[in-house]
Amino acid sequence: MARTAEGTPGAPHILIVGGGYVGMYTALRLQKKLKRELKRGEVKVTIVDPNSYMTYQPFLPEAAAGNISPRHVVVPLRRVLPKCTVRKARVTELNHDEGWAIVQPLAGPPERINYDYLVMAAGAVPRILPIPGLAEEGFSLKTVGEAIHLRNHVLEQLEVAESTDEVEIRRKALTFVFVGGGFAGVEAIAEVEDMVRDATKYMRKITPQDLRFVLVEASDRILPEVGPDMGKWTAEQLRGRGIDVKLKTFLQSxxxxxxxxxxxxxxxxxxxVWNAGVKPSPVVRHTDLPLDERGRIKGTEYLTIEGMVRAFTAGDNAAIPDLTQEGMFCPPNAQHALRQSKVLAANIVRSLRGKSLKPYVHGNLGAVAGLGLHKGVANPLGFKLKGWPAWFFHRTYHGLMVPTVNRKIRVLADWTLALFLKRETVSLATVEQPRADFELAALDDAKPKQKAS
Structure with a gap:
């Protein structure tokens, strides 16, 4: 059966492309359900991802605002998947009919991995529109690196404004534009505005009135996931904080x-900051897997890939039918990805053991969004929560959902310390160019020295 010579001869090899929600949780469940088989070498699981960690994305806005340490929103894959092989590499080509994938490691030539079962969980990347200047001036909030950069960049803009009296320079530095009124965009602008308002308390030349925050959304409402009434309430709350919410508006340049x-x-x-939608990871285009008109892998209700044998998919890179809504597909959010991985792993085990597969059926449990410290909006199971109760529910839910006990404790410690200590509002922008001072010193030493008279 097996097409690989790795491990025990004949042992099926499961390749998981992507170490995000679907990839990591699928591997975790396989590691648990196939514990004996993995120990005896009767099954092999390999997970390939450009990063050696999984990012808990709902915490990225709080990491950008300094409420949570960036290291606490990531889960090291090798630590939680000791029975699996973790490869920090990029899949550049994949042929499922022949059962192989080409991966590019950090160093050295590309390598070929043979496999028997495929889990395509490559996730999504920002959907960048051909808007003049967007690629050069904008950045997103999809990774922990971008969260760190956003925090340092925003605080550095305050330093720029604090250091000069030039009106135009100050106006540009103190204007912050966020495009996209979904979860990512609204939580990002709300958390960052909250942080910046705190930071101005320690500035001599900047007041909250000098700040300009603009949220740009193409549709007629924000946060569609929480319903029209709650979305309207959220827009009013943001406007009350001085944020200019522009609906039915597009970025043109x-x-x-x-x-x-x-x-x-x-x-x-x-x-x-650009948070106006996502698209499937580019790796899906370099495979022989079937794609729909939006570039997503065609999935079935069993989380298998349409027309393929021993191939599974879920998450942001897949079009999975929503059996609770005829003709609809599961939205690309963490709630579905987490629950899909559970069914996906179970179906792989059932396939290995020759049993029939089970469909993925999951009703919407509601949505929750943080809007800064002590502020939020939520509609869990149809109940409408606003303000402090919603913020408390947001923290409780995500505190429970963040993977591993280690991360739960660290996040809880961050939140607890924040109750007693003031928020840190120091820009560490120099960490993004750590050799700048070293190179400057080297250039200075290379200059011919003047003789003392």
Whole structure:
């Protein structure tokens, strides 16, 4: 059966492409359900991802705002998957008909991995539109690196404004534009605005009135996941905090930091955060797997890949039918990814043992969003929560859902310390260019020295 010579001869090899929600949780459950088989070498599981950790993305806005340490929102794959092989590499090509994938490791030539079972869980990347200046001026909030960069960048903009009296420089530095009114965009602008408002308490030249935050959304409402009434309430709350919420508005240009919107407004901004949708990881285009018109892998209700044998998929890179809503697909969110991985792992085990597969059926449990310290909005199981109760529910839910006891304790410790200690608002922008001072010193030493007279 096996097409690989790795491990025990004839032992099936399961390849998981992607170490995010679906990839890590699927591997965790396989590690538990196939404990004896993995120990005896009767099954082999390999997980391939460009990172050696899984990112708990709901915590990225809080990491960007300094409420949680960035290291506490990631889970080391090798630590939680000791029975699996973790490869920090990129899949550059995959042929499921022949059962092989080409991976590019950090160093050295590409390698070929043969496998028997495939789990395609490569996730998604930001959907970048061809808007002039967007690629050069904008950045997203999909990774822990981007969360760290956003925090340092925003605080550095405050330092720029604090260091000069030039009106135009100050106006640009203190204008922050966020595009996208979904969960990522709304939570990001709310958390960052909360942090910046705190930071101005220690500035001499900057007051909260000097700040300009703009949220740009193409549709007629924000946070569609929590319903129209709660979305409208959230927009009113953000406007009450001085955030300019622009609905039915598009970003038209960002060349040189000059923002142009479809409503005719034009202004400079030193910060442009793009959270206007995602698309499947580019790796899916370099495979022989079937894709739909949006570039997603065609999945079935059994989380198998349409027309393929021993091939499974779930998460953001897949179009999985939503059996609770005829003609609809499961939305690309953590709630579905987490629950899909449970069914996916069970179906792989059932396939290995010659049993019939079970379909994935999951009703919507509601949604929850944090809007800064002590502020939030939620509709769990149809109940509408606002303000402090929603914020408390948000923290309770995600505190329970973040993987591993280790991370739960660390996140809880961050939150507990924040109750007694003031928020840190120091920019560490120099960490993004750690050799700058070293190179400057080297250049200085290389200059010819003047003789003392």
């Amino acid at each position: 960002a060349v040189g930091g000059e923002i142009e919107l479809s409503d005719g407004s034009r202004f400079p901004s030193g910060t442009l």
